Amino acid sequence: MIALDASYSLDPQPTGVAVYSQRLLRGLAAAQPAQDFAWCYRGHRYLQAPPSQGNCRRRLLLDAGPLTLRAPQIFHGLNQRLPRRKRSPSVATFHDLFVLSAEYSTADFRQRFAEQARNAARQADLVIAVSQFTASQVEHHLGVPRSRIRVVPHGVDLADPPIGDQERLPVILHLGAIQKRKNLRMLVEAFSGVPEPWELHLAGGHGYGADEVLAAVEQSPVRARIRLPGYLSPDELGRAYRQASVFAFPSLDEGFGIPVLEAMAHGLPVLTSTRSALPEAAGGAAWLLDPDDTAAWTAALQQLCGDPHLRRQWQARGLARVADCGWPHAVAATWRVYAELLI
Numbered sequence: 001m002i003a004l005d006a007s008y009s010l011d012p013q014p015t016g017v018a019v020y021s022q023r024l025l026r027g028l029a030a031a032q033p034a035q036d037f038a039w040c041y042r043g044h045r046y047l048q049a050p051p052s053q054g055n056c057r058r059r060l061l062l063d064a065g066p067l068t069l070r071a072p073q074i075f076h077g078l079n080q081r082l083p084r085r086k087r088s089p090s091v092a093t094f095h096d097l098f099v100l101s102a103e104y105s106t107a108d109f110r111q112r113f114a115e116q117a118r119n120a121a122r123q124a125d126l127v128i129a130v131s132q133f134t135a136s137q138v139e140h141h142l143g144v145p146r147s148r149i150r151v152v153p154h155g156v157d158l159a160d161p162p163i164g165d166q167e168r169l170p171v172i173l174h175l176g177a178i179q180k181r182k183n184l185r186m187l188v189e190a191f192s193g194v195p196e197p198w199e200l201h202l203a204g205g206h207g208y209g210a211d212e213v214l215a216a217v218e219q220s221p222v223r224a225r226i227r228l229p230g231y232l233s234p235d236e237l238g239r240a241y242r243q244a245s246v247f248a249f250p251s252l253d254e255g256f257g258i259p260v261l262e263a264m265a266h267g268l269p270v271l272t273s274t275r276s277a278l279p280e281a282a283g284g285a286a287w288l289l290d291p292d293d294t295a296a297w298t299a300a301l302q303q304l305c306g307d308p309h310l311r312r313q314w315q316a317r318g319l320a321r322v323a324d325c326g327w328p329h330a331v332a333a334t335w336r337v338y339a340e341l342l343i
Contacts, residue, residue: 002028002338003072003088005061006039008079010048013205013231015177016258017095020130020154021078027331029056040066074341076334082120089341092124093152096255097137098276104181104253105208118142126337128152133277134255150337153281154256155327162267162315163242165308170198172301173244173268175237175259176251178202178228180209183250183273183291185216190250190297192222198305200248203240205231241266245311246304249273250291257281261325264318269311271300285321287314 006025011018029037033055040061041049052058060067065083066075075082077092098104099113121127121142127149129135135149172191176182184202191200202217217226232240241247247263249272260281263270270286272278279288287304289296304311 001036001038001057001068001070001072002074002076003038003040003059003066003068004028004076005042005078005081006049007042007045007061009039010041010045014234016154016256017079019258020093020095023155023157023327024078024331024334025056027327028335029054031328031331032335038066038068038072074338076338077120077124080120081116082123084119086123089125090123091126091128091337091341092120093128093130094120094134094138094255095130096134096253096277097141098181098253098255100141101137102181102253104179124148125341126150128334128337130154130256131277131280133280137255150333152330152333152337153325154258154261155330156258156261156265156322156325158322158326159238159241159265159267162319165245165311167242168245169243170305171244172198172200172246172248172305173240173263174200174202174248175204175232175240175262176249177204177207178210178213179207180212181207181252182213183252184213186291186294186297187248187250188213188216188220188226190294190301191226192220193298194222194301194305196225199225199227201227201229201240201244203229203232203237237262238266241268244268246271246301248297248301249278250289250297251276251278252291254278254281260286261322265322267315267319269304269314270318271297271304283321285314285317 008017009021037056038059039056040059042061046060049058064085065087071087075090080094099110121144129151135151138144247268247270253276257278272286273291274288
């Protein structure tokens with residue numbers, strides 16, 4: 001039996017970690033039908049969890065480990081967190097460590113996250129990092145040797161063939177929490193140089209530093225052309241990707257950057273940051289810009305918005321990039337990590 005912490009898969013407003021958890025849980029169960037899996041949920045999620053079905057059994061996850069009659073062959077913590085007591089070989093996935101490297105969250109959250117991350121790094125027999133950038137952070141901040149780290153990039157749901165330019169709207173889309181780390185104050189300022197009828201849509205819930213971003217929006221000379229639709233459901237998100245014409249993601253720190261791949265899969269030209277894991281996620285298929293250079297972002301947005309041929313060039317690069325980035329690749333690579341411990 002292989003046990004996984006499925007708690008994050010039940011997030012009522014799923015973002016990156018929740019999507020990863022959902023795709024990995026279902027993908028592993030489908031790809032390995034002869035293997036028994038325990039989907040383990042922490043107390044606050046257990047009663048919301050789906051009942052046992054097929055080769056997947058619902059289990060309660062305590063701080064001492066999963067509540068099972070026998071120790072699992074492997075326990076996999078899907079979000080840089082493991083039980084305090086180790087009963088079996090363990091794997092921990094690390095998505096990012098920006099909480100340790102910069103002040104992008106509250107002091108209380110940083111302290112709690114740091115404690116959980118250090119425990120997971122100490123307990124894990126193998127660490128899955130979602131990018132080479134995150135692998136280097138796990139090594140640097142947590143002292144995990146490279147010999148114990150395996151890089152398994154996030155995947156993407158491959159979309160239907162993208163619609164034509166004539167069906168899209170003059171919209172620049174950003175997806176992600178409204179927070180300091182996403183560098184949205186800069187994006188709002190850069191957008192002020194983009195002419196009508198273009199609009200900027202900042203989709204996502206509110207996070208750390210949201211007040212600063214919202215103040216910048218209210219003070220923008222083009223406030224009437226900036227939309228804040230809030231968190232988008234999966235259906236709403238798909239519609240937003242299909243309607244937009246440009247995707248802008250100027251984040252200061254990402255462990256991977258799933259929205260970059262999602263936008264490419266929907267046929268959007270992507271502008272993103274030169275920092276953290278974003279060049280790695282983009283794979284040469286996005287226009288990379290210094291996230292501190294507002295003038296460069298303004299110029300790039302103006303070029304893309306004014307040149308349909310240029311947008312189609314970046315669209316083609318993005319579609320080629322994501323062709324081999326489906327979630328089944330991440331599932332298969334994760335299983336290969338398990339195989340190292342099952343021998």
